[in-house]
Amino acid sequence: MSEHIMSSKFYYTIWIALLCLTVITAAVSFVDLGPLNTVVALVIATIKALLVVLFFMHVKYTSEKLTKIVIVSAIFWLFLLLALSMADYATRLLS
Amino acid sequence: MATAAISAERENYLNKEYGIRSWLLTTDHKRIALLYLASITFFFFIGGFFALLIRLELLTPAGDLVQADTYNKLFSMHGQVMIFFFLIPSIPAVLGNFLVPLMIGAKDLAFPRINLLSWYLYIIAGTIYLHCIVTGGVDTGWTFYTPFSTAFSNTRVIEAGISIFIAGFSSILTGLNFVVTIHRMRAPGMTWSRLPLFIWAMYATSIIQLLGTPVLAITLLLVVFERAFNLGIFDPTRGGDPLLFQHLFWFYSHPAVYIMILPAMAVESEVVACFTRKRIFGYNFVAMSSIAIAVFGFLVWAHHMFVAGISLYSALVFSILSYLVAVPSAIKVFNWTATMYKGSISFTTPMLYAFGFIGLFTMGGLTGLFLACLGIDVHVHDTYFVIAHFHYIMVGGAVMGYLGGLHFWWPKISGRMYPEAWGRLAALLVFSGFNLTFFPQFILGYMGMPRRYWQYPPEFQVLNVLSTAGSTILAIGYVLPMVYFLWSMRYGKIASDNPWGAAGLEWKTSSPPPTFNFDEEPEVTWEAYNYEQIPAPAEVNIER
């Protein structure tokens, strides 16, 4: 686990970044980017989630590989659920 | 640790404390296992009672014993009780709870209080479900298919849904406890390659419990919301898709089959090794096949939906993926068989159950190939063929495994031997009764008798009569062990620490074990299943 303690300035930096990204994502949604709107929104959300997981939840500094395995598995299983369900819905019109 | 016989006087987890409080507030994994044993046995007999009524109704083609609505409730509640309140907790929560810490040399599970909490959650869920049964029951089938469950059923769907939601969390917490325990609590020297195969399979089971159960939980919660608050997520009159429910439901409920069967395979590996006195053939492959089943098991769910209206292309994908999961199951059967080669085989009750398990699981698995096969599934889907198939897996497989395991570890759990002759008789009764009950249903299914039928065309009667006859034999086979297990707790022969001459850490402590499992912390310096180093028992209980 995170034995070394981060400076509070570091946390403030992450915090500012998260707030900026929130404002950006809200602002960008008013701009017409076509289908890219969704992509941008999800990319920004993922960056924010990564910031929280890696720094606030200390995953970046953990020596424990298992934590990362658990996170990756959870995302992978979520992907299975979404992808294999969509495999049905996306191909219904074809048949 | 060497001598037994005097262990009646020794302090152990059973005689350390007395009184109801010492049980209801215990955090000892062994006592919690016994709490589970008592509670799931209760639900097993409730579910079994429903099953007998179903079989009696089907004795004649006309619906003459109970009303149609009653019949629909009977099969719905039979399924829900047996699956959520018996099979899913059966081996993990009873044998797993008892054995996981013992087998890896830990004093307890990682989170003893959470373990107790998960039993209480189970009891809360069970109480709600009993209330649901008493006040009218539920008639949605165990599957809760929408829109019937959300908009048409007039029964207590909300109560049943909440109850199963809570039972799900009990199951999740058990799985979580096992995974953490197996990762963090192994005794020194207990490396992953030295773990008993029981632990590997239990680990795989826990993965499914952790990642599958929450999806069922949210699905049932949405059904409850839809009934209670008029949300419209699965409602076709608002443009909702009834198949979405099925996707989400089977995402859990297909892997749930592996929650039931993997632990039975876990028991099989231990029992077969012990009574052939051999290391399991192909340890690595058996261990890895458990993990493979857990992972592949999540890729196949829509094979329950081939005729439900999913797209042609996704049906093809799910069919081919279904065959992938059959491979690791086949590997296990072949390896158990190969283990017997040049073994030293004795025919004790657990081994009889193991033989039965292999036979019935093989037949259940092979008929699974029929159902994964698109062309055949269209005809046999939702017929008695499916009923027969999954009873071969869940009763022929999981329950045989559970009973075999209960006999195998009974000396360790209770400190007493069960009566061997009665045990063998019961095993034979269960095996023959089971086949008589369920084999005719394969034929019925291919003949075209749909499932969940209260009345049926007369040409199906003879096979149904056979099936009902078998179920009475099966019932006797199930009541017998309960009687002699209870009897043996008082009158059974005192068991030695290791009556079977079995390998495994759990046999190195006393019977029954002390509260903290081992008098001194074990250190493992040997490989799993080192039968060449363990003397065979001097003909204990294997007189022929």
Place this chain on the structure above:
Amino acid sequence: MFDNFPLWPVRASAGAGNVDALYIFLVALSAFMCVAIFTMILVFATMYRRRRGVEAEQIEGSSALEITWSIIPLGIFMVIFLWGAVIYFHERTPPQGASEVYVVGKQWMWKLQHEEGPREINELHVPVGRDVKLIMTSQDVIHSFYVPAFRIKQDVLPGRYTTAWFRATRPGVYHLFCSQYCGTMHSGMIGQVVVMEPAQYQAWLSGGGTTGSLAASGESLFQQLGCPTCHRSDTQGRGPILSGIFGKPVQLEDGRIVIADENYIRESILSPSAKIVSGFKPIMPVFQGLVGEEQLNALVAYIKSLSPAPSGAAGKTSLTPAGTRSQNP
């Protein structure tokens, strides 16, 4: 007694033989595997039963064996998969020119209507040798249309169409079951499929005092609902031209292209704004709740009849395009 104890279902459709062949193959394969495994177990159990002074021989395992008994089953599985997939593909692809029967499931009965017009309840009359396509939907919960003698089954869903097809090969009376649990009288939601010789079938058809074809009643409904004011035969209409549209790709306002199948027409009537045809405005009223399932079927049948099937549709009524719709068949 054995009259009441058949062990094999009747085979009465063109596809049933294929299913049975695969089934017999699988039974044989399973029997072989069971016999092989059980024999091995029995032989080992007797040869190596525990004897005093004889120790078990410790064998670690064999990767070669493991790989063998993984690869060979996988190969066999792939054969089964392919065989099953071919049958399934065949079952789910109705042939061109099949005569159509619209099926509505409701708790607890089957309502069927032939495209020639006759309606039936819990009974379906079909001639031998004709391809019959079932276009099915449900009024309430999920049902499933199951005819064991034809080896076909298809769930019938509320809110959309599913299809199945068969070609009966043997005259007789066969079970029609609902095989998806649908409530109290699920087991009473049964009926029969009567397969007749073509001549008898014609007699049955003409004897029923029919009220005209399904498409014709769809057409009068089309008039009643005022559809032709917008869906005109010339390009002046505020709605797309419907003649010739069925089965063709349609360019949508948002750029997607969809095939105008039964489900598309159904959706476009019930919820027109879901898929707007390119170049048109979303002005059509929503007909959800205004037309029942059977009326909807008639409308769909009518719109389909505006697009004559390319290849020989023997039993089909030939309808003229919407513009000159005054003629009746």
Place this chain on the structure above:
Amino acid sequence: MSDSPIAVEQHGPELLHHFVDAEQQRDAASLGMWLFLATEVMFFGGMFCAYLIYRYWYYNEFAAGSRSLDIYLGTINTAVLICSSLTVALGVRAAQMGKRKLLVVLLLLTIVFGFAFLAIKGVEWYDKYKEHHIPGNAFNVDDLVKDYPQIHIDPRHEQIYFSLYFAMTGLHALHMIIGVGIFMFLTYYAWKGRYTPKYYTPIEMGGLYWHFVDIVWIYLFPLLYLIDRKPLR
């Protein structure tokens, strides 16, 4: 249940009897928490799956529903949650350094942010109630049909959007309430001085849970509020 003959070894009261040492106990807790969060991912995953499919089918109605939400309140709420995550992260740091008072202050701040989030969420729900946008018999989206004539809205499909909106935000709010409850306990024990630089596992675990709930919102915000806000043609 911790007094037993074997467990009488030298260790702090927080070390449970069945662990070998504090490190094993902390590692177990950490793994347990992460596994629990993995189950939570799948729990919300079921709803994300439903969301994905219906958004794919009923994009117009989802876009209209999204427009009808208050983007300012939504953004403010996102910021509130991010602030609470900051105070949690700083709280864990305070616990690591043994600053008891700072820890209590930060935990209290987190609770305040938590309540602020729930209050704003409540205001939004109340607005939806006033607008008859809660699925059910009183559901009515004539206002949306009037407001966005350019978007083709089927009221039935609009209900699906709002069903998902309430299911997702409702279950998220339930997680927030549970989180606030947990943090009240943590504050109490932190005040009592139970947590030291050697033993602050509960603070860390509570923090992981809180951050997770934050992450769920980080996804819910764009998925529910920001589907389509570009100027209508």
